[in-house]
Amino acid sequence: MAQILENVHFIKAVRQENELPQDGLPEIVLAGRSNVGKSSLVNALSGQRLSRVSQTPGKTQQILYFRVGTDFYLTDLPGYGYTKAKDARQGFSGFVDRYFSLDRPIHAVALLLDLRLLPSAQDLQMLSYLAEKALPAIVILTKGDKLSRSQRLQQSGLITAQLQRAGLNLDKADIFAVSNRSGEGIAALTGWLKKQFRP
Ligand SMILES: Nc1nc2c(ncn2[C@@H]2O[C@H](COP(=O)(O)OP(=O)(O)OP(=O)(O)O)[C@@H](O)[C@H]2O)c(=O)[nH]1
Numbered sequence: 001m002a003q004i005l006e007n008v009h010f011i012k013a014v015r016q017e018n019e020l021p022q023d024g025l026p027e028i029v030l031a032g033r034s035n036v037g038k039s040s041l042v043n044a045l046s047g048q049r050l051s052r053v054s055q056t057p058g059k060t061q062q063i064l065y066f067r068v069g070t071d072f073y074l075t076d077l078p079g080y081g082y083t084k085a086k087d088a089r090q091g092f093s094g095f096v097d098r099y100f101s102l103d104r105p106i107h108a109v110a111l112l113l114d115l116r117l118l119p120s121a122q123d124l125q126m127l128s129y130l131a132e133k134a135l136p137a138i139v140i141l142t143k144g145d146k147l148s149r150s151q152r153l154q155q156s157g158l159i160t161a162q163l164q165r166a167g168l169n170l171d172k173a174d175i176f177a178v179s180n181r182s183g184e185g186i187a188a189l190t191g192w193l194k195k196q197f198r199p
Pocket residue numbers: 032033034035036037038039040041052053054055056057058059060061077078079080142143144145146178179180181182
């Protein structure tokens with residue numbers, strides 16, 4: 001199994017609905033709160049610095065499309081839970097909120113969660129919304145490098161339990177733990193992604 005995704009190319013940055021790709025290529029949509037590591041994940045998966053990463057939450061303000069070979073798009077959404085400069089983002093965040101009702105060819109949504117934190121109300125809302133819409137979801141726990149091995153196990157147990165309590169029935173096989181920094185867990189995720197399109 002290859003470690004990373006080959007042939008990943010930045011295609012476009014989109015601000016409005018009429019700019020969305022219309023080629024019908026399936027999408028793996030990366031969603032999650034601002035700063036959780038969506039753009040870093042694109043870089044870790046591709047082994048390239050394709051998406052801009054920042055210490056400042058709210059870095060990604062457009063929807064970024066990365067094409068993986070001829071198989072699918074990795075769609076990097078702006079994060080939620082970021083309130084600074086609210087008015088500038090208001091119109092846009094409405095567009096992002098509506099993204100999942102635009103009838104896009106979404107293959108699956110990857111919700112990123114910081115392994116150190118319990119899921120926020122917005123995270124849980126997002127997952128139940130996806131379940132309601134029957135959109136397949138996986139969970140990617142990020143920043144594993146910031147915890148020890150035993151803390152990682154404990155935190156992922158707590159997070160999984162909370163998701164279950166919220167009635168979100170995710171298969172264990174659909175929860176991934178990664179570090180975008182050390183690359184741990186990236187190969188497993190790459191394997192899952194490849195299997196989706198080249199079974
Ligand atoms: N230690 C560590 N830091 C990470 C990891 N993933 C992301 N970061 C850091 O977290 C910060 C935010 O990362 P981004 O990838 O820009 O986050 P984002 O989800 O794209 O944020 P928005 O574009 O604001 O929605 C940066 O400082 C990254 O270096 C990780 O796995 N481990």
